[in-house]
Amino acid sequence: MTAAFPANAFVPTAYRVIRQRREMRDVATLELSAAAGELPTFAPGQFNMLYAFGVGEVAISVSGDPGNRGRFVHTLRAVGAVSTALARLEAGQMLGLRGPFGTGWPMTAAVGSDLVIIAGGLGLAPLRPALYHLLSHRADYGGITVLYGTRHPRDILYRREIERWRRRLDLDIEITVDHADRAWHGHVGVVPALIPRAAIDPENTFALVCGPEAMMRFTVAGLRDAGLAPERIYLSMERNMKCALGLCGRCQFGPTFICKDGPVMRFDRILQIFATREI
Amino acid sequence: MGGHVLAIGAKAMMTRDGLQALIEALLSRGYRLIGPRLGEGAIVYDDIGGIADLPAGWTDRQEAGSYRLERRADAAFFGYAVGPQSWKRFLHPPVERLWQARREGDELAILPIEIETPKFAFLGVRGCELRAIQIQDRVFTGGSQVDVAYGARRRGNFIVAVNCGTAGGTCFCVSMASGPKAKGGFDLALTELIEGGAHEFLVEIGSATGADLFAGIPQRTASGDDIAAAEAVVARTAREMGRTLDNTGIKELLQGNPNHPRWDTVASRCLTCANCTMVCPTCFCTTVEDGSDLAGATAARVRKWDSCFTLDFSFVHGGPVRSEPRARYRQWMTHKLANWIDQFGKSGCVGCGRCITWCPVGIDITEEVAAIRANARTAGTPEKGGA
Ligand SMILES: Cc1cc2nc3c(=O)[nH]c(=O)nc-3n(C[C@H](O)[C@H](O)[C@H](O)COP(=O)(O)OP(=O)(O)OC[C@H]3O[C@@H](n4cnc5c(N)ncnc54)[C@H](O)[C@@H]3O)c2cc1C
Ligand code: SF4
Ligand code: SF4
Numbered sequence A: 001m002t003a004a005f006p007a008n009a010f011v012p013t014a015y016r017v018i019r020q021r022r023e024m025r026d027v028a029t030l031e032l033s034a035a036a037g038e039l040p041t042f043a044p045g046q047f048n049m050l051y052a053f054g055v056g057e058v059a060i061s062v063s064g065d066p067g068n069r070g071r072f073v074h075t076l077r078a079v080g081a082v083s084t085a086l087a088r089l090e091a092g093q094m095l096g097l098r099g100p101f102g103t104g105w106p107m108t109a110a111v112g113s114d115l116v117i118i119a120g121g122l123g124l125a126p127l128r129p130a131l132y133h134l135l136s137h138r139a140d141y142g143g144i145t146v147l148y149g150t151r152h153p154r155d156i157l158y159r160r161e162i163e164r165w166r167r168r169l170d171l172d173i174e175i176t177v178d179h180a181d182r183a184w185h186g187h188v189g190v191v192p193a194l195i196p197r198a199a200i201d202p203e204n205t206f207a208l209v210c211g212p213e214a215m216m217r218f219t220v221a222g223l224r225d226a227g228l229a230p231e232r233i234y235l236s237m238e239r240n241m242k243c244a245l246g247l248c249g250r251c252q253f254g255p256t257f258i259c260k261d262g263p264v265m266r267f268d269r270i271l272q273i274f275a276t277r278e279i
Numbered sequence B: 001m002g003g004h005v006l007a008i009g010a011k012a013m014m015t016r017d018g019l020q021a022l023i024e025a026l027l028s029r030g031y032r033l034i035g036p037r038l039g040e041g042a043i044v045y046d047d048i049g050g051i052a053d054l055p056a057g058w059t060d061r062q063e064a065g066s067y068r069l070e071r072r073a074d075a076a077f078f079g080y081a082v083g084p085q086s087w088k089r090f091l092h093p094p095v096e097r098l099w100q101a102r103r104e105g106d107e108l109a110i111l112p113i114e115i116e117t118p119k120f121a122f123l124g125v126r127g128c129e130l131r132a133i134q135i136q137d138r139v140f141t142g143g144s145q146v147d148v149a150y151g152a153r154r155r156g157n158f159i160v161a162v163n164c165g166t167a168g169g170t171c172f173c174v175s176m177a178s179g180p181k182a183k184g185g186f187d188l189a190l191t192e193l194i195e196g197g198a199h200e201f202l203v204e205i206g207s208a209t210g211a212d213l214f215a216g217i218p219q220r221t222a223s224g225d226d227i228a229a230a231e232a233v234v235a236r237t238a239r240e241m242g243r244t245l246d247n248t249g250i251k252e253l254l255q256g257n258p259n260h261p262r263w264d265t266v267a268s269r270c271l272t273c274a275n276c277t278m279v280c281p282t283c284f285c286t287t288v289e290d291g292s293d294l295a296g297a298t299a300a301r302v303r304k305w306d307s308c309f310t311l312d313f314s315f316v317h318g319g320p321v322r323s324e325p326r327a328r329y330r331q332w333m334t335h336k337l338a339n340w341i342d343q344f345g346k347s348g349c350v351g352c353g354r355c356i357t358w359c360p361v362g363i364d365i366t367e368e369v370a371a372i373r374a375n376a377r378t379a380g381t382p383e384k385g386g387a
């Protein structure tokens, strides 16, 4: 996947918001198209740097369909100044964008294998492009299981799409919530608790994991207990980022730069640093 | 007199007047010449117009946590080691505007800014500093993504190196194989010879540009004695160096000991003031600041030096990743001496000693490495197993 970078890779390109959808109170999905020129292609798992005028720039994963060339889709939660300004943008307004950056999910390596996709909270966003890819190349892959955990049933992201996917016979989706309400009949508890029920064939499965670091920690332990080798587990990591070019030093995670050696990392390559506190 | 273009690697002798002629030649060729000057309480790097601007007769007394200027017995121009500044402030400026943006209604335009590219000549670059420049070249222009502004500022630099005649009180370039003699990457390299009443320079040609410029400078042939005298100067400096850093297996040593108790010991002294990263000639980390005018019509993004010692550096929603001073000191030293090798193929330390001198509490990187080595967990034993 190559992107057409401007000669100066620090300078964003102007993009226009085509559609804005409010997913939850503090989560919005933006569909963006380039104000001029063609949209670069992206690999599932990659991210863009989105710039809100005068406020700042933050890393946001691409959450749309890699097969849909016309636009970039991003789902973001308003947590601070920049993400709040971005989440407030409406159709017609513009933002700055640089990217796509980073490594993607192992879509090629996983051909012919089973996949277990494990997401916590907004961690589903960077995994959605992988799911789109799997479903549009369904015959290339074995069994596909999605394990998704959120805090509360009302926090289920992409709810209508998930309901649609759940009706498919070639896809298993299990959802668990930390706190159920009266209408909830599904699992209650943390995502890693779903792993033992997922009937994973450790010799023939790849696990793609994204969520808060604590959730990934327990998930990796659960996958290891299920017999999965570290080189079959992929995590999407998060660190402070300012440049996404390997030039500002902020995203260092041990000897790696998450912006270019990640965000998607094969677990065996980060085994020791992942186990170290405050690295 | 000059006129004859010497070969790369050739050596010749030049007087103090020759140095003045060299400065004038650089200025007349349109270079912005930066060199050492007496600043407030320290030798600093600034614009130079002639030898009168150089810190003749001054030296610096450096120890862990202290720096003092002192008078020398002679009038050496380069009789100091290194000051708090390094050439990175010119090639990778502390504050730099990256671009600006304009908004009109819903429309947004992002405009690259003109990159300022003075033609730099640097006078008095030490071996360790030359290595530091090469290290930053690798960081900013050696990867898949390039800092075009750095590249533009770096292009066509004329470098006059100076081989060290005085060991600084805190440096250890011999351990890092970066000095005291400049090893390539310069246009001209000077060794100042100021013994027995004479004050001359042995000049080594490092590039075709250097040879061409030097051809116009008053000079004489270097004798075997001149060359031997220059070698003796460098050898004496190497001998007088007070510190060493053992680099054997350093990558495995530091990467394999993230939970060594020494990190706690050093953290109990460390003020996390970030001085070490600011003075280090290879530290490259930055933050950015965004702002707009009051009317909200124009905005700009400015890049500034930052340090892994700040809490903001590792901030992610919810709090900093490296909340404890221990984790921040460990990041600094492990990055510099170990992770740098994975990232850029070489150590990120050149042994200039600045971090030791300018640490308010005198923490010494060489001492910290030795302490970790003294009772390290042997490489190969997994720390805690994976997750
Ligand atoms: C590779 C990657 C992919 C991401 N994908 C998404 C996504 O798809 N959706 C989404 O909502 N969020 C995503 N994030 C997190 C998002 O970048 C942060 O929520 C955002 O930076 C918060 O910025 P803020 O200014 O609004 O908040 P503040 O909390 O005020 O943050 C201040 C500054 O700290 C830094 N920062 C804070 N939190 C993070 C963080 N988690 N990661 C990196 N830098 C941070 C940023 O520089 C930010 O400007 C991703 C982060 C990374 C690294
Ligand atoms: S770590 Fe210290 S001695 Fe090494 S290059 Fe940086 S300032 Fe100089
Ligand atoms: S030591 Fe710290 S400030 Fe210096 S380059 Fe490494 S991470 Fe950046």
Ligand code: FES
Binding pocket: A240, A241, A242, A243, A244, A245, A246, A247, A248, A249, A250, A251, A252, A257, A258, A259, A260
């Ligand atoms: S975000 Fe700047 S180096 Fe990775």
